[in-house]
Amino acid sequence: MVDKYNADDLAKAGRLKQIRMVASLVNQQNRKALPIVFGSAVGIIAVFVLVGLLTGFAAYLIPLGVLLGLLAGMILFGRFAQSAQYSAIEGQPGAAAAVLQSMRGNWTVTPAVTANRNMDVVHRAVGRPGVILVGEGAPSRLAGLIAAERKKTARVAHDVPIFDFQVGDGEGQIPVRQLQRKITRLPRNLRPAAVSDLNYRLKALQPSLQMPKAPLPKGVRQPKMPRPRVR
Incomplete structure (x- = not known):
């Protein structure tokens, strides 16, 4: 599968547009990815809200739950995005x-x-x-x-x-x-x-x-990708 979004498109786009473009790429590669991201974030927030209401520490646990939920969603989204980016360039020369x-x-x-x-x-x-x-x-x-x-x-x-x-x-x-x-x-x-x-x-x-004798096809260029995370 050839990705319709390349690194040049991402570089020229604004931050929000970049996120939408990457989300579209992730959705193309894995239909279950975005529901998992949103479900995980909402689930964590819901657990902290419920525990906060039951224990009387809602003022502390709800903000903490929101932060942890967003963080979990961002981590999962980053991993799915990296996987989608690799899938888009696998098998391509360069x-x-x-x-x-x-x-x-x-x-x-x-x-x-x-x-x-x-x-x-x-x-x-x-x-x-x-x-x-x-x-x-x-x-x-x-x-x-x-x-x-x-x-x-x-x-x-x-x-x-x-x-x-x-x-x-x-x-x-x-x-x-x-x-x-x-x-x-x-x-x-x-x-x-x-x-x-x-x-x-x-x-x-x-x-x-040693370049091949035949000319290279027009429009061929080395694939690029956003930087994956280093762990």
């Missing part, structure tokens, strides 16, 4: 790059540092864990592509840890919705100064992108 570029923190992301004529691509992210190479495409072809990029990166990264992942639904690959969680759970091996030095050294590497 989905992994979109996730990498949406990560919070001091990350330097270089999309498509290498690719082949079959449009299998490898993206690079540099941060506190070290160098992360993320491939999109067929597992059989990506293995060699990632290995070559890893070897090239190691020549300038020296002893810096290098991690690699394959995104997709094939054997040995991880779904795009799990990519950010995998990366943010990596150990922080480098200090900020070492990350800056590593980025400087990696600039010497020239992209080995």
Whole structure:
């Protein structure tokens, strides 16, 4: 399913319009999501109102119930929204790059540092864990592509840890919705100064992108997504 709302639309819209657009996307992906959000919020408020009236502490419990109900609704809505955003970009070329570029923190992301004529691509992210190479495409072809990029990166990264992942639904690959969680759970091996030095050294590497002979279809662009939450 192709999402009719993209990141550019969300950026141009006002805050309330953004919420309506995201709510529409969530409703498209999961018809039960919004009723669950509203039901949970109202249920929590109702419980606190009832307990407050029965115990005589309504003046304290009702405001607390309203706050907790709204908070629960916002958390649930955020989770459903994130799931819907991932569903909208899964299977699209450049989905992994979109996730990498949406990560919070001091990350330097270089999309498509290498690719082949079959449009299998490898993206690079540099941060506190070290160098992360993320491939999109067929597992059989990506293995060699990632290995070559890893070897090239190691020549300038020296002893810096290098991690690699394959995104997709094939054997040995991880779904795009799990990519950010995998990366943010990596150990922080480098200090900020070492990350800056590593980025400087990696600039010497020239992209080995092999563009296909046929022209790219018109209107094709890398998918974007709002920033998911980092937990």
